[in-house]
Structure formats: C-alpha cells, structure tokens
Amino acid sequence: MAIRAEGVIARWSDRLALEPSAPHITLGEGNTPCVESLTIGPSLGLASLHFKLEGLNPTGSFKDRGMVVAVAAALQAGSSAIICASTGNTSASAAAYGGRFGLRTIVVVPRGHIASGKLIQARVHGATVVSIDGAFDLALRVVRELCAHHPVTLVNSVNPYRIEGQKTAAFEIVDELGDAPEVLALPVGNAGNITAYWRGFREEHRDGRATRLPRMLGGQASGAAPLVLGHPVDNPQTVATAIRIGNPASWQGAIDARDQSEGLIESVDDAAILDAQRRIARFEGIFCEPASAASLAVLERAVADGAVAPGTHAVCVLTGNGLKDPGAVEASLSPILEIPADADALARAIEA
Numbered sequence: 590m591a592i593r594a595e596g597v598i599a600r601w602s603d604r605l606a607l608e609p610s611a612p613h614i615t616l617g618e619g620n621t622p623c624v625e626s627l628t629i630g631p632s633l634g635l636a637s638l639h640f641k642l643e644g645l646n647p648t649g650s651f652k653d654r655g656m657v658v659a660v661a662a663a664l665q666a667g668s669s670a671i672i673c674a675s676t677g678n679t680s681a682s683a684a685a686y687g688g689r690f691g692l693r694t695i696v697v698v699p700r701g702h703i704a705s706g707k708l709i710q711a712r713v714h715g716a717t718v719v720s721i722d723g724a725f726d727l728a729l730r731v732v733r734e735l736c737a738h739h740p741v742t743l744v745n746s747v748n749p750y751r752i753e754g755q756k757t758a759a760f761e762i763v764d765e766l767g768d769a770p771e772v773l774a775l776p777v778g779n780a781g782n783i784t785a786y787w788r789g790f791r792e793e794h795r796d797g798r799a800t801r802l803p804r805m806l807g808g809q810a811s812g813a814a815p816l817v818l819g820h821p822v823d824n825p826q827t828v829a830t831a832i833r834i835g836n837p838a839s840w841q842g843a844i845d846a847r848d849q850s851e852g853l854i855e856s857v858d859d860a861a862i863l864d865a866q867r868r869i870a871r872f873e874g875i876f877c878e879p880a881s882a883a884s885l886a887v888l889e890r891a892v893a894d895g896a897v898a899p900g901t902h903a904v905c906v907l908t909g910n911g912l913k914d915p916g917a918v919e920a921s922l923s924p925i926l927e928i929p930a931d932a933d934a935l936a937r938a939i940e941a
C-alpha cells in the first residue's frame with residue numbers, strides 16, 4: 590500500500606501530541622512530493638532548490654495536515670461541530686474533513702477577498718459559509734468570541750493540534766532529502782505554518798535525524814506585513830488573499846522561528862509575488878497559488894541582498910494549488926488564439 594494513503598496521523602502517530610485513543614482518520618493527506626527545480630534554482634546559483642508541493646494535499650493546500658489532527662481530537666472529545674475563520678484554505682479543509690467525519694462545519698470568511706475555488710470547496714463539502722465585512726483578523730476575533738460561549742470546536746491554528754499536524758511537513762522534507770535544507774522559505778500569514786515547520790525541524794534535529802537546522806525565511810506581502818513592520822496592520826491588502834492578514838495569531842511563534850534560526854521575515858510586493866508565481870508555472874511546471882509564490886519571491890530577494898549565499902541548499906514550500914484562484918493570474922496570460930477550424934489557419938496561427 591502506498592504510504593500516501595496512510596495519512597499524517599497513522600504515519601506519524603508516535604510523534605504527534607495526540608491522545609492514543611483518538612481515531613486514526615485520514616483523507617490521504619501528507620507525503621507530498623519535494624520536486625527539484627530545474628531552472629530557477631540553478632539561475633539563482635543555489636546548490637539545490639526543491640519545491641514542496643503542498644497543493645497536492647486532498648483539498649489542495651497544506652491545511653489538511655493540521656486539520657486531520659484537529660478533527661481527530663474533536664471527534665475524540667465528542668464534539669459535534671467545528672468552526673474557523675479563514676482566508677479560504679482552512680475553510681476548504683475544515684469543510685472537507687468535517688463533512689467526511691460527520692461534524693457540522695461553520696466557516697467565517699472576509700467578504701469579497703477569498704478565491705472563488707476555495708469558497709466553492711467550502712460550500713460543496715457542506716459547510717455553513719458566513720461572510721463578514723472585514724478582514725481575516727476580525728473574522729478570527731468573532732469566531733474566538735463565539736467559541737468562548739458555545740460548544741463548537743475552534744479549528745484555526747490557535748488549536749494546538751493544527752500546528753502538531755503541520756509540523757509533519759518538516760519530517761517529510763528531512764526524510765526525502767536526507768537532511769534538513771540550509772534554508773526553508775515559506776509564505777507567512779497567520780504564522781501557524783512557520784511555527785509548525787520550525788517545531789518539526791527542531792524535533793528532527795533533537796532526535797538526530799537532521800544534522801542541521803534550516804534558516805527560516807518568511808515571506809509576507811508588502812501590503813500585509815505586520816511581522817516585518819513590527820506592528821499589526823489595520824487594513825491589509827494583497828493579491829495573495831491567502832496571506833491577507835494584519836495581526837497573526839502565531840506572532841511570537843514566527844518571531845521565535847526567525848530569531849532562533851537566524852532567519853529572516855521580509856516583505857515582497859504583489860508584482861514580485863505574481864512574477865514568481867508565473868515563473869514557477871512557466872519554467873517548473875507547477876501551478877501554485879499567489880501566496881505560495883511569496884516563498885520564492887522572498888528567497889530571490891534574500892539571494893539578491895546577499896542574505897542567502899550561492900551554493901545554498903534551499904526548499905520553497907508551495908503551500909496551495911493555483912487552480913483554486915485562476916483569476917489572480919489570468920490578466921497576465923498571453924491571449925488564446927482564435928481561428929477557424931481549418932489546418933491552414935492553424936499552421937499560420939502557430940507559426941509566430
């Protein structure tokens with residue numbers, strides 16, 4: 590049987606802080622490929638660059654790793670409903686796992702700033718979808734308040750089981766590459782993922798499976814860069830709606846990851862994000878969503894600044910699948926050639 594079908598809980602049960610009696614549920618999450626860059630890595634002078642394809646998880650993002658653990662814990666605790674605030678991917682994941690395992694699922698999203706595919710996912714899996722007039726940060730505040738008074742399990746990454754599940758991506762990278770990379774680049778929004786990876790790598794190092802710890806390199810969108818600015822941002826803005834967050838819940842986890850790893854959290858503007866997304870698609874064959882491309886954009890910035898040296902072994906985490914948000918790239922694509930159904934016309938059209 591392929592390891593993939595095991596899922597995160599069965600594969601890593603001895604290394605997850607989850608009660609042994611929690612159900613070993615799965616939707617086939619985890620065990621995503623680490624694909625070597627053929628073009629971009631060499632052009633940056635890196636010794637190696639791998640892309641961790643988290644968009645290949647069942648609902649198309651890394652969120653499934655933590656969601657499966659959070660839902661298992663909720664089931665074990667006898668919960669009958671889960672809720673989250675989301676910029677889209679968490680809601681898609683909660684809806685899928687909630688639907689599959691018989692939990693009522695409620696998701697609260699910022700109106701007008703969520704990729705169409707993600708919203709459809711939440712709805713098709715049967716979640717109750719509520720949109721608010723406000724950004725993710727406000728949605729999370731409202732949801733946390735509600736949870737204080739209602740018997741519904743919060744499955745945002747403030748739920749510690751989420752971070753536990755997400756750390757397994759670091760285990761897989763060490764497994765696949767034989768050691769931790771020297772640099773791990775990833776997008777940072779609510780900052781759960783950078784917190785989770787850093788925990789995962791520290792555990793690998795502590796247990797002797799990795800000889801080194803990576804420098805953690807976080808990318809925030811320049812219109813939503815509270816960790817770079819050092820203060821919350823009231824009205825975050827970016828084309829990368831997944832990371833349109835002004836006051837990350839795991840603020841301290843991100844700062845610890847950055848400082849303990851001698852890493853960096855830097856901002857990259859929307860143009861750099863979209864350009865990185867386009868090049869990953871064009872030259873590497875991987876369609877990730879805009880937020881995911883912030884990993885490469887920040888790595889490129891660090892190489893240009895001299896903060897990451899040529900000859901470095903790096904991994905970029907591509908957190909979500911580009912198919913969720915085709916609208917974000919459409920304007921930059923070359924036009925479709927419209928021709929009559931005729932071989933001569935086809936020959937002329939493709940000549941150029």
Ligand code: F0G
Pocket residue numbers: 650652674675676677678679680746776777778779780781782783831832878880881908909
């Ligand atoms: N990349 C993608 C595709 C995301 O969906 C998110 C977060 C991030 C990166 C950032 O990860 O929040 O752990 O720092 N999406 C959340 C959501 C906020 O609601 O789907 P983070």
